Structures are given as structure tokens and as C-alpha cells.
Amino acid sequence: MLFFVPFVFISLCAIGQQDSQYTQYMYNTQVINPAYAGSRETLSIGILGRTQWVGLEGSPETLTFTANAPIGLYDNMGLGLSVVHDEIGPAVESNITMDYAYTIDVSTTERLSFGLKAGIDLLDVDFNKLDRFDPNDPNFQNNIDQKLQPQIGAGLYFHSEKFYAGVSVPNFLNSKHFDESTLENGNSESIAIERLHYFMILGHVFDLNRNLKFKPATLVKVVGGAPLQLDLSANFMFKEKFVFGASYRWDASVSFMTGFQISNSIFAGLAYDYQATDIEIYSNGSYEAFLRFDIFHKSDRIMIPRFF
Numbered sequence: 001m002l003f004f005v006p007f008v009f010i011s012l013c014a015i016g017q018q019d020s021q022y023t024q025y026m027y028n029t030q031v032i033n034p035a036y037a038g039s040r041e042t043l044s045i046g047i048l049g050r051t052q053w054v055g056l057e058g059s060p061e062t063l064t065f066t067a068n069a070p071i072g073l074y075d076n077m078g079l080g081l082s083v084v085h086d087e088i089g090p091a092v093e094s095n096i097t098m099d100y101a102y103t104i105d106v107s108t109t110e111r112l113s114f115g116l117k118a119g120i121d122l123l124d125v126d127f128n129k130l131d132r133f134d135p136n137d138p139n140f141q142n143n144i145d146q147k148l149q150p151q152i153g154a155g156l157y158f159h160s161e162k163f164y165a166g167v168s169v170p171n172f173l174n175s176k177h178f179d180e181s182t183l184e185n186g187n188s189e190s191i192a193i194e195r196l197h198y199f200m201i202l203g204h205v206f207d208l209n210r211n212l213k214f215k216p217a218t219l220v221k222v223v224g225g226a227p228l229q230l231d232l233s234a235n236f237m238f239k240e241k242f243v244f245g246a247s248y249r250w251d252a253s254v255s256f257m258t259g260f261q262i263s264n265s266i267f268a269g270l271a272y273d274y275q276a277t278d279i280e281i282y283s284n285g286s287y288e289a290f291l292r293f294d295i296f297h298k299s300d301r302i303m304i305p306r307f308f
Helices: 007-015
Strands: 043-051 061-071 077-088 091-105 111-125 144-159 163-169 197-204 212-223 229-238 242-249 253-261 266-275 286-295
Touching (some): 229 253
Antiparallel strands (some): 043 061, 111 144, 229 242, 253 266
């Protein structure tokens, strides 16, 4: 019997270790949608770090690394690598996937990409990090060490110079993350199962005047057994250098974002989330930092800073 378990772990046990959430999702598309690979028409490398619910013991911490580039004679294919490292309570999960995209020209300015994602998921759980009422509880005696699970996902991504839309499922496999254990009532069940995540992204760039661009964007995430997640954001880019904006996660948080196009090849972004729930009483918000490098530009057109 547990005397105290951080509520983030209770959530983990109830619905499973689920995909991380990001405030700057518009810059981290490849993690959730493999069809994004190669769409920037350059070698693009992204690093994102997120600390959620600062000050709350066992709160989620996430680090992602992505790299993608176009391949093929006509740049109609993209290849990428996505790495996600997650820590929440006693669990540490690492996800490594390869992303492949095939693109067709819908018109002279519009492209549609089909993507596939395949890789592995590694999970470690150290139950000794829990404050247990009964240290001899048989359900928490055997730690999980480097449990390996496959991952297969897919996505669609449509974009032009000013608009993008995508749908994706990063993982089709309902992987059981925790070993089965026999409970006192004789039933055997898995503590946590990776559920399917359905993502939809949408964004548009409006030229308000010569120096100011406006980009509304949205992300919808649907997970079985969990509330619908809806993110609405509004960002402005001034003189193709400074980015500032805000976003709202339905019934969860309000976020503030800023960014700076350091050069044609380097972009840095920061975000802060203020929780709109009671969890804000116990934490000091969430923080996120993003850095992107675009290398080996192939045309003058993509030298112009991209908003997505």
C-alpha cells in the first residue's frame, strides 16, 4: 500500500506514460509528425528542453533532439532523426525514431508529404524513488530496466509558404510499459499502456505590413481515456527577427512565448506556462527553451526566416 506517491506518478499509473506536451509545438513538429521531415529544404537541427511544474517533486522534464534534411534528386523525400528523453517521477523514458517523408507537388507553391516513423522506446522505472508505506509491497519490488518496445507511426503534412496543416499518429502500437503483476484479488493487469495519440496541427502566416507578420496556430491532441487537448496560439514576427506571442491550452494553462532569429541559420525561442489549475499552487509554472540550426541552404528562397 502506498503512503505517498507524487500525483504525477498516480496519473502515470492510471492512464500510462503518454507523449510529452510542448508549448512551442510549431517549432517541434517533427516529433509528432514524420511527414515534416525535409520540409524546410535544408539540414535542420532542433533542440528543445522543457521543465514542467517547477518546484513540484517528480514533475516531468523533457529533452528533444531532431534533425532532418531533404534527399532525392528532386528533394521529394525527407529523412530525419527524432530523440525524446522524458523523466517523470521514478520513470525515465527514451524514444529514438527515424522519420521518412515522401512529398508530391500539389501546385507550384503547395506540397503534400506522407511520412513514416519507426524506432524504439526504452523505459526505466526505479520504484525505490517512491515513498512507500510498506517497503516490502510485492507490486513495487522489481524495477524496470531498459524495457524495449517498438514504435511505428505515420502522418500527413500539407504546406505552402504561408500555410500548413497536418494529421499524425506517432505510434500505432498499444505497448504495455509495465510488467504484469498479480494483485491481491487474483487479477492480472498492466499498470500502464501506451495509448494512441492523434494529433492535428494548423497554422497560417499573415503579412500585416512590411515589417510585421502574424501567425495563429493550433494543435489538437486526442488520447483515449484522457480529456481533449486544444492549444491555441498567436505569434507575431517583427522585421523577420523578433517573435513574441501567447497561447492558451484549454482548461490547463496560459503561455507566453518569445524568440529571436539570431541569423538566417539560427533561431532561439523561450516559453513560460502559467497553470490555470490548482497545480499552480504547488508549482512555479513551466519553462521551455528551443534552439534551431538550419545548415546548407539550397536556395535563396529558404534563406528568408521561416515561421514554421
